[in-house]
Amino acid sequence: MVREDGKRNFALRDPDGNETSVFSGNTPRQAALKAARRLEDVGDSEADADETELHLREKGTDKVHKYEAWAWEEEAPDDKPDWMPGDITKANVSKQGIEHIEE
Numbered sequence: 001m002v003r004e005d006g007k008r009n010f011a012l013r014d015p016d017g018n019e020t021s022v023f024s025g026n027t028p029r030q031a032a033l034k035a036a037r038r039l040e041d042v043g044d045s046e047a048d049a050d051e052t053e054l055h056l057r058e059k060g061t062d063k064v065h066k067y068e069a070w071a072w073e074e075e076a077p078d079d080k081p082d083w084m085p086g087d088i089t090k091a092n093v094s095k096q097g098i099e100h101i102e103e
Helices: 028-036
Strands: 008-013 019-025 052-058 063-075 087-100
Touching (some): 008 028, 028 052, 028 063, 028 087
Antiparallel strands (some): 008 019, 008 052, 063 087
């Protein structure tokens, strides 16, 4: 279901099918990147980061977008704003496919 600003809502699903959080974005990948940045298992570098499977259900549909996600911490750039912390979390995702749920 698309909002007036063009963004769509995606619910993060756990393995039991419970929807714990909602992320918005113009594309499913944008929402997956937001979800990936909040992963608990964050590596010291992109190479050291562990992959985690994310399932995002598009609100208003039966589509579940499946991603492999990983996140790592990096030092913030020198020209960062004053409010930004010294370390930032970066993330990347790789789409594994779409499945349709029947509930």
